Amino acid sequence: MTLLKRKAASKIIFNDILEQQMELLEQKLIRFFPKPNYDWKVICQDLSLVTIPKQQSQLFIIAGVGGDKTIEFIESLTRQSLDNNFDLLICSVHGNYQVRQLLINLGYKLVSEEIVKENKRFYEIIYVSHAAKKDITLTGDEQWNNENPDHHEYLRKTIFYYSKKVKTNSEAYLPILEGYESKGFF
Ligand SMILES: C[S@@+](CC[C@H](N)C(=O)[O-])C[C@H]1O[C@@H](n2cnc3c(N)ncnc32)[C@H](O)[C@@H]1O
Known part of the structure; x- marks a missing residue:
């Protein structure tokens, strides 16, 4: 809806597989973004x-x-x-x-x-x-921005996650762990 509001595209298509959600969304769009002022479509389908x-x-x-x-x-x-x-x-x-x-x-x-x-x-x-x-x-x-504490936190969490995964399958996960560790800050 934010994209519609700022006219980010000439047409915006919304897709999700959940019927109820999409019906609710469609009702909101009809109310707040009436056609033809706004061009949108709601699809309820497996992407x-x-x-x-x-x-x-x-x-x-x-x-x-x-x-x-x-x-x-x-x-x-x-x-x-x-x-x-x-x-x-x-x-x-x-x-x-x-x-x-x-x-x-x-x-x-x-x-x-x-x-x-x-x-x-x-x-x-x-x-x-x-x-x-x-x-x-x-x-x-x-x-990555070394000055941003959130990025340090995200890197720390990612490295922790892959350190655990390495114990289950070292061949698959070690290259990923090493990739994140090589970012060099945390
Ligand atoms: C966590 S929600 C995210 C909703 C929205 N895309 C967003 O970013 O705010 C995940 C959504 O993916 C939808 N989804 C899962 N598998 C799908 C599929 N095969 N085709 C379309 N939507 C699917 C679910 O129905 C669910 O609404």
């Missing part, structure tokens, strides 16, 4: 089944699902696209290392990235495009 409209300049925002789901969604969207006619703004709950790995493998490039803390939880917001120039890195080189 993996959504077909990408044949239109240039599209941005998919994938927010609030875990790493595995985020990966599934990025794969299904990218598979459909012959001309890479969309950008992605990703806000995954955990699993950012693996999400970044996939984005690199699929040839996405970095527009910008940021660490956000909300309700005591940390998120990496990763904005990527095939048209951008910067390489994506596995631990998000651009997002």
